[in-house]
Amino acid sequence: xxxxxxxxxxxxxLPRYYRYLGELLDQExxxxxxxxxxxxxHSTASQIRQDLNNFDNFGHLGYGYNVxxxxxxIGEILxxxxxxxxxxxxxxxxxxxxxxYAQFERMGFTLTGLFDINPDLAGxxxxxxxxxxxxxxxRFALEHRVDIAALTIPKSAAQSVARxxxxxxxxxxxxxxxxxxxxxxKTVVENVHLSDSLMELSYNLMSxxxxxx
Amino acid sequence: xxxxxxxxxxxxxLPRYYRYLGELLDQExxxxxxxxxxxxxHSTASQIRQDLNNFDNFGHLGYGYNVxxxxxxIGEILxxxxxxxxxxxxxxxxxxxxxxYAQFERMGFTLTGLFDINPDLAGxxxxxxxxxxxxxxxRFALEHRVDIAALTIPKSAAQSVARxxxxxxxxxxxxxxxxxxxxxxKTVVENVHLSDSLMELSYNLMSxxxxxx
Numbered sequence: 001x002x003x004x005x006x007x008x009x010x011x012x013x014l015p016r017y018y019r020y021l022g023e024l025l026d027q028e029x030x031x032x033x034x035x036x037x038x039x040x041x042h043s044t045a046s047q048i049r050q051d052l053n054n055f056d057n058f059g060h061l062g063y064g065y066n067v068x069x070x071x072x073x074i075g076e077i078l079x080x081x082x083x084x085x086x087x088x089x090x091x092x093x094x095x096x097x098x099x100x101y102a103q104f105e106r107m108g109f110t111l112t113g114l115f116d117i118n119p120d121l122a123g124x125x126x127x128x129x130x131x132x133x134x135x136x137x138x139r140f141a142l143e144h145r146v147d148i149a150a151l152t153i154p155k156s157a158a159q160s161v162a163r164x165x166x167x168x169x170x171x172x173x174x175x176x177x178x179x180x181x182x183x184x185x186k187t188v189v190e191n192v193h194l195s196d197s198l199m200e201l202s203y204n205l206m207s208x209x210x211x212x213x
Numbered sequence: 214x215x216x217x218x219x220x221x222x223x224x225x226x227l228p229r230y231y232r233y234l235g236e237l238l239d240q241e242x243x244x245x246x247x248x249x250x251x252x253x254x255h256s257t258a259s260q261i262r263q264d265l266n267n268f269d270n271f272g273h274l275g276y277g278y279n280v281x282x283x284x285x286x287i288g289e290i291l292x293x294x295x296x297x298x299x300x301x302x303x304x305x306x307x308x309x310x311x312x313x314y315a316q317f318e319r320m321g322f323t324l325t326g327l328f329d330i331n332p333d334l335a336g337x338x339x340x341x342x343x344x345x346x347x348x349x350x351x352r353f354a355l356e357h358r359v360d361i362a363a364l365t366i367p368k369s370a371a372q373s374v375a376r377x378x379x380x381x382x383x384x385x386x387x388x389x390x391x392x393x394x395x396x397x398x399k400t401v402v403e404n405v406h407l408s409d410s411l412m413e414l415s416y417n418l419m420s421x422x423x424x425x426x
Contacts, residue, residue, distance in 0.1 A: 011416055015409035019391065042393075078412045079419035093313060097306035103391065103408060109415075148414065172418045174411065178232065178316065180255075188421050190414035194405065195316060196228035198387065199291045201361065201403035202322075203224055205385045206292035208401050 006054050013051055014074055016041065021071035033064035080108050085145055086174075087113035089161060090152035091121050091131045094176060098150050099126045109148070113140055134161075141168040150174040162187075219267050226264055227287055229254070234284035246277035293321050298358055299387075300326035302374060303365035304334050304344045307389060311363050312339045322361070326353055347374075354381040363387040375400075 020041055024032060034045040034052075041048070052070075075081055086109045088095045098104075099111050114131045116122075121131045132140065140146075149165050151158050151173060158177030165173060165187075172188040175181055178195055233254055237245060247258040247265075254261070265283070288294055299322045301308045311317075312324050327344045329335075334344045345353065353359075362378050364371050364386060371390030378386060378400075385401040388394055391408055 012409075012413060014416070015406070015412035016393075018412065019406075019409070077416065079415040080412065082419070084415065084418075093306045093310035097310055098407070100306060101407070104411060107408065107412070107415075109411060147418065148411075171421070172414055174414055180229075186421075188414060188417045190410055190417065192405065192407065192410050193228070193232075194311070194314070195320065196225075196232070197403055197405050198317060198322060198361075199228035199231065199293065199320070200225060201385055201387055201401060202292040202297065202320075203227070203290065204401045204403065205297075205360065206295070208384070208399075 010051050010054055014078055017051070018071060018074045018078065018080075021067055021074065024067045025071060029067055031064045031066055036064065082108060084109050084147040085112040086110060086148045086150060087115065087140075087146050088150045088152060089115045089134065089137070090150075090176075091116035091118070091124075091126070092152060095150070095152035096126055098152065099129065112144060113146070115140075137164065138168060141165075141170065146170045148172040148174055150176065152176045155179045162189075223264050223267055227291055230264070231284060231287045231291065231293075234280055234287065237280045238284060242280055244277045244279055249277065295321060297322050297360040298325040299323060299361045299363060300328065300353075300359050301363045301365060302328045302347065302350070303363075303389075304329035304331070304337075304339070305365060308363070308365040309339055311365065312342065325357060325359070328353075350377065351381060354378075354383065359383045361385045361387055363389065365389045368392045375402075 020037070034048045037043075038045040038048050052065075072081075086104065088099050088111065091099075091114050095114065095116070099114055105111070111127060111129055114126055114129050115134050115137055116131055117134045119133070122133055124131045146168070147170075149170050149172070151161060153161060155178045158175065158179050159181060162173055162175070162181045162183050166183050171186070172190070173181065173183065175189055175191045176194070178193060180191070181189055183189060233250065247261045250256075251258040251261050265278075285294075299317070301312050301324065304312070304327050308327065308329070312327055318324070324340060324342055327339055327342050328347045328350055329344055330347045332346070335346055337344045359381070360383075362383050362385070364374060366374060368391045371388065371392050372394060375386055375388070375394045375396050379396050384399070385403070386394065386396065388402055388404045389407070391406060393404070394402055396402060
């Protein structure tokens with residue numbers, strides 16, 4: 001595949017396209033114009049054309065985009081055509097919520113392991129996957145390919161577990177701990193900082209109520 | 214307070230400043246220069262000065278910023294000096310994870326209600342808050358001030374519950390459902406789309422491995 005530099009802003013919008021196109025498919029819509037799509041997505045048609053022109057083969061046909069082709073293509077760009085093994089470290093409520101998302105499986109992410117340090121959880125199953133103890137992580141990672149590790153553990157433990165994961169060659173960390181991990185450049189990290197999101201909501205709530213005074 | 218237009222990019226960075234300053238406070242650091250802060254945050258000193266110059270009273274003193282004052286000020290800008298009542302709709306794993314974050318409480322967000330439609334959960338308590346049935350929502354919202362409702366329910370139910378919440382005058386929705394809600398302009402919505410985040414991770418994982426070939 002040819003290497004292209006696509007702006008992170010465009011990449012961040014692709015999952016949303018993927019989601020809307022999936023909804024259109026569910027509604028059995030076969031083709032859609034950039035204008036119709038822009039109305040649904042509260043975007044502009046020119047933004048959509050501009051975004052999708054970053055990639056090959058998205059040519060705007062007479063009647064618009066072929067929904068299935070476009071969605072498949074975006075899925076391919078996002079790597080969703082490949083199957084990825086996902087482990088979850090931290091089997092508390094958040095870890096179990098992630099382990100239970102059937103949707104992720106449909107996107108190609110298969111839950112293959114679930115770890116905790118609480119011995120009361122040892123051997124309990126979530127969707128048929130037994131909870132292992134964190135001590136078993138090294139052995140597990142040697143025996144199974146792990147593509148992504150979701151970290152749903154407290155901030156205090158996250159950094160050391162992240163280092164351990166990179167040492168084991170796990171290429172990607174989906175980090176829910178309230179800390180920015182220090183890992184090498186070779187490791188891909190995607191953060192979900194719930195507190196940051198709540199603070200942003202708080203700011204918007206405050207400025208909204210100030211504006212309406 | 215004087216109205217100023219601050220770019221959304223700056224606002225999005227403020228929670229991260231707040232977090233790092235909190236860590237410095239925990240380490241009993243009293244003052245910090247923009248240079249030292251930039252090293253910790255993997256940012257640049259000029260970026261930090263530029264961001265913080267958007268607000269009053271962040272004057273860069275001789276020895277740097279006073280950590281506590283700066284953190285308090287950012288907290289104030291983010292509205293964290295005000296107490297907010299938070300309800301959670303959907304008492305599954307994700308809802309219970311959110312209900313259990315003690316950290317949110319420290320930031321001024323108090324869990325006051327937890328709702329579900331599963332009768333098996335009725336009356337169970339999470340941190341002393343009994344789970345109510347969704348049918349009780351209207352009565353609850355009339356009797357208690359609700360500032361923020363976290364929606365941790367399936368996509369299929371999210372839109373109708375969001376409409377009901379806006380009808381009840383709830384000003385802000387923290388949406389975890391995999392859908393963009395259609396609500397009036399008066400309602401503040403902050404989305405946490407976990408699937409989108411996982412797709413972004415997938416993209417980065419793929420482009421990283423492509424680059425290393």
